[in-house]
Amino acid sequence: LSELRWHPLLQEWVITATHRQERTFFPPDDYCPLCPTREGGFPTEVPASDYEIVAFDNKFPSLQRKPPEPSVQGSDLYKVRPASGVCEVILYSPRHGGTLTDASEEEIEQLIYVWADRYQDLGALDYVDYVFIFENKGKEIGVTLTHPHGQIYAYPFIPPVVATELASCLEHKKNTGNCLLCDILAEEERDGRRVVAGNEHFTAFIPFYARYPYEVHILPKEHRVSLPEFSEAEKRSLAGMLKTVLSKYDNLWEFSLPYMMVLHQQPTDGKEHDYHFHIEFYPPYRTEKKLKYLAGSEAGAGAFINDTLAEEKAAELRETEPKT
């Protein structure tokens, strides 16, 4: 069963997908469904005996290319619609162990080309309004398969966080004539205290308004709305910046730091928008041994409490190898 139920108070869609309860939960290392299918071995999600990068439809999708009709009758108050869309899994490597941090810059660059291609492919579907590329890493985030992978949700609507950011960008543009994210980047670079790393085309920083202690954002210096707009040099530069940030994360406390990594790009709904591509990381740790939980204030009121100063956490990350 999967369907979209309208939340009339928050004015947003909730994806109801009960079949996901059955999804694979921490299989043994020698029975990984994301490894290639070895000769004589059990069939995995990838029928080929080897691969470099693969994207495939999730076996337990929240959104489906051909969704079933909703299980309940909707009303004016309680709208319901089919959960159309696509959920894909992207496998970064045929190697079972390791993480994206362990990938070479060249391999990360190749992944960026794949992200751009998936954005275009899925965004071209008439029922897809927004292509959301992300990675959940670590059991603390709820990851149930350890093979290095990311995901894509191709939504039939613009998701609430992005919709809010788009509205803020539009309002700022009306008021100032400028792109909000261009202005944020300029302010972070002018101040400098929260900058974590920079290269020719990208700046990484913990924003003034960070909600998580080690929340790094990566922004292109040029106004780009989505990955397909990037030049080859920019894609290469982004790979370098990702490698730097990921390495800092893992060197911070000398363990592989869990995170959520999300890519924010222009919607694909065919309407006019003026967004600014960026990547956001939300690691759940606030100290080496303490997690930041989304509790009453965050979950019930939408008001985040950050127990740290972005300026201090950015300085910590700057000082962490590779020093920047």
Next chain:
Amino acid sequence: MKKQTAVKEDGRRIVYYSFPKNDAPRTKNEERRTKNRRN
């Protein structure tokens, strides 16, 4: 970048991406070497 799309037995799509050596995005060192040769 090369791309091959297939359909699995259960009807789900799978896309294989490969990066043949002469086609792969170049590394910084490779680009530097190319520039040097040009110079």
